[in-house]
Amino acid sequence: MRSIRVRTELALALALALSGCKPGVKPPIGRAREVPPERGGVLRTAFFSDVRSLDAATAFDTGSAAIEGLIYDTLMSYDDEGKLVPLLAESVDVAPDGRRYTLTLRRGVLMQDGHELRAEDVKRSLERALDHDTPCPVPSFYDRIEGYDAFHDGKARELTGVRVGGQYSVDFVLTLPDATFLHKLALPIAAPLCRSAGRKWSRDFSSRPCGAGPFRVVRFDNGQIIKLTRFDGYWQKGKPYLDGVDWFLSMQSYTQRFKFEDGALDYMREFNDADSMLYRSSAAWRGMGGWEPSKTVAGTFMNTRMAPFDDVHFRRAVAFAIDRQEIASVRRGPVMPQRKLVPLSIIPESPGYPGQHHDLSRALEEMRLAGYPYEPETGKGGYPETIEYLAIIDSFAQQAAELYQQQLARIGIRISIQVVGFPTFLARTGRENTVRMGFVGWSADYPDPSDFFEPILTTASIQPEDSQNSAFYSNPELDRLLVTARGSTDASARLELYRRAEQIVADDAPWAIAYSYRYFELWQPYLHGYRPNPILTQHLRGAWLDRSEMRLARARRRAPTTLALVTGRRSWSW
Numbered sequence: 001m002r003s004i005r006v007r008t009e010l011a012l013a014l015a016l017a018l019s020g021c022k023p024g025v026k027p028p029i030g031r032a033r034e035v036p037p038e039r040g041g042v043l044r045t046a047f048f049s050d051v052r053s054l055d056a057a058t059a060f061d062t063g064s065a066a067i068e069g070l071i072y073d074t075l076m077s078y079d080d081e082g083k084l085v086p087l088l089a090e091s092v093d094v095a096p097d098g099r100r101y102t103l104t105l106r107r108g109v110l111m112q113d114g115h116e117l118r119a120e121d122v123k124r125s126l127e128r129a130l131d132h133d134t135p136c137p138v139p140s141f142y143d144r145i146e147g148y149d150a151f152h153d154g155k156a157r158e159l160t161g162v163r164v165g166g167q168y169s170v171d172f173v174l175t176l177p178d179a180t181f182l183h184k185l186a187l188p189i190a191a192p193l194c195r196s197a198g199r200k201w202s203r204d205f206s207s208r209p210c211g212a213g214p215f216r217v218v219r220f221d222n223g224q225i226i227k228l229t230r231f232d233g234y235w236q237k238g239k240p241y242l243d244g245v246d247w248f249l250s251m252q253s254y255t256q257r258f259k260f261e262d263g264a265l266d267y268m269r270e271f272n273d274a275d276s277m278l279y280r281s282s283a284a285w286r287g288m289g290g291w292e293p294s295k296t297v298a299g300t301f302m303n304t305r306m307a308p309f310d311d312v313h314f315r316r317a318v319a320f321a322i323d324r325q326e327i328a329s330v331r332r333g334p335v336m337p338q339r340k341l342v343p344l345s346i347i348p349e350s351p352g353y354p355g356q357h358h359d360l361s362r363a364l365e366e367m368r369l370a371g372y373p374y375e376p377e378t379g380k381g382g383y384p385e386t387i388e389y390l391a392i393i394d395s396f397a398q399q400a401a402e403l404y405q406q407q408l409a410r411i412g413i414r415i416s417i418q419v420v421g422f423p424t425f426l427a428r429t430g431r432e433n434t435v436r437m438g439f440v441g442w443s444a445d446y447p448d449p450s451d452f453f454e455p456i457l458t459t460a461s462i463q464p465e466d467s468q469n470s471a472f473y474s475n476p477e478l479d480r481l482l483v484t485a486r487g488s489t490d491a492s493a494r495l496e497l498y499r500r501a502e503q504i505v506a507d508d509a510p511w512a513i514a515y516s517y518r519y520f521e522l523w524q525p526y527l528h529g530y531r532p533n534p535i536l537t538q539h540l541r542g543a544w545l546d547r548s549e550m551r552l553a554r555a556r557r558r559a560p561t562t563l564a565l566v567t568g569r570r571s572w573s574w
Contacts, residue, residue, distance in 0.1 A: 382412015
């Protein structure tokens with residue numbers, strides 16, 4: 001690892017010397033003024049990856065989630081402090097036995113097609129998401145709704161546990177208590193959709209999504225841009241403030257930086273390592289950014305249905321071989337070592353808490369137990385085949401894979417890295433018997449440890465296509481523990497059950513857990529009303545622009561920018 005960093009730093013120094021430029025960043029555009037919120041203007045930002053779907057029933061990656069948060073309003077949501085609160089629901093009543101939730105909807109809420117939100121829209125939309133033919137990635141989130149099994153298996157025509165009690169009242173009846181159920185009503189999967197969505201899922205809806213949110217999609221060009229415009233019938237009067245949002249797709253991080261500094265982007269968070277450090281150390285940008293709370297876990301999945309990872313000793317060898325401190329040292333700040341499945345923001349580390357750790361001698365012993373002994377001194381032995389490792393192009397996952405490649409070679413495992421775009425990555429890793437090993441990551445959908453087990457490591461989460469359980473891992477003991485934990489209302493009892501679940505995952509090693517990731521987000525001073533939310537990713541719906549300051553500041557910057565382009569010199573170089 002150290003040699004990689006030295007080569008990178010030498011190359012960077014050489015590039016700066018040849019360019020004749022000094023390292024640094026351009027100052028912010030304008031200044032942050034104390035002015036009241038105003039309406040108008042289009043916020044512009046970007047992703048380095050593409051977005052393959054905006055259908056609330058099927059889009060479940062972090063990129064889609066940010067844009068879905070602008071299109072759809074959900075029954076429940078989170079406030080600025082991360083507290084669960086009603087949104088489209090005006091009130092929520094929970095029965096004493098925890099098996100019935102009665103939601104009273106707000107009146108006068110218009111959907112983006114002009115019709116008023118009714119209880120029947122809630123039922124229709126959830127039935128569409130949980131239908132047998134819908135490729136919903138996490139239908140098991142809702143498996144405690146009465147009648148779920150019969151409906152999801154295609155044996156019943158309706159989801160009997162979702163009951164319309166009047167135009168503005170809907171009941172959710174559960175077979176067992178579920179301590180996380182209201183959190184799941186905060187997910188886009190359960191968001192009410194316009195009647196144009198129909199009762200059956202179709203691919204067409206993704207290109208013309210329609211909900212009750214503050215913005216409508218007017219253009220969706222894969223790999224290029226998603227354009228959103230204000231929904232003037234939005235139920236929260238006076239909001240949103242913005243006229244629209246332009247979200248550019250498949251834009252490299254270095255391109256994002258230059259556009260950001262020239263004012264072509266108003267907000268960004270996908271910096272490369274060097275740029276992130278420059279901005280964080282710049283006095284001029286102090287107060288214009290902040291860290292998103294870490295709510296992710298990442299590492300390597302191993303497909304437990306494909307050799308050699310059908311052998312638990314081989315999987316354990318990989319988990320012991322990963323040096324988590326070495327990986328985190330490559331990108332200090334955003335990347336932190338992680339040894340357990342649930343992020344520290346949800347369950348803090350404590351003495352004796354189960355997890356994986358780096359131990360080269362144990363890794364070599366597990367290789368021997370798997371039948372592939374390896375002698376580091378001579379390089380003899382080890383696994384005879386090269387294993388393909390799948391990663392996402394131009395991401396930290398690709399950089400981490402290069403370190404895994406070195407670390408696993410020390411115990412006689414050779415991997416070849418294949419990088420693909422994000423949509424291809426999701427399609428391949430979610431298809432059974434396709435990918436043996438690759439990057440895996442999960443970001444919290446809601447702040448509960450169940451979200452880091454049930455959708456990605458339970459038997460119920462396995463699907464032949466679009467499986468979130470990319471390890472295709474099944475353990476009946478883990479399944480039983482999680483069923484009990486989800487139904488418990490005793491916080492200490494739940495914590496102990498998840499501790500036991502962590503021990504199973506650490507021992508069985510369907511994942512080699514390696515690191516957690518957080519983003520440093522930055523915005524121009526004329527962008528107001530935004531701070532990273534503890535739960536919701538890139539929650540920009542409340543943002544507004546100080547347009548007078550923005551126009552003046554851009555005018556002042558226009559002349560030197562033109563000069564820089566003419567002379568070929570960039571003062572904002574690395």
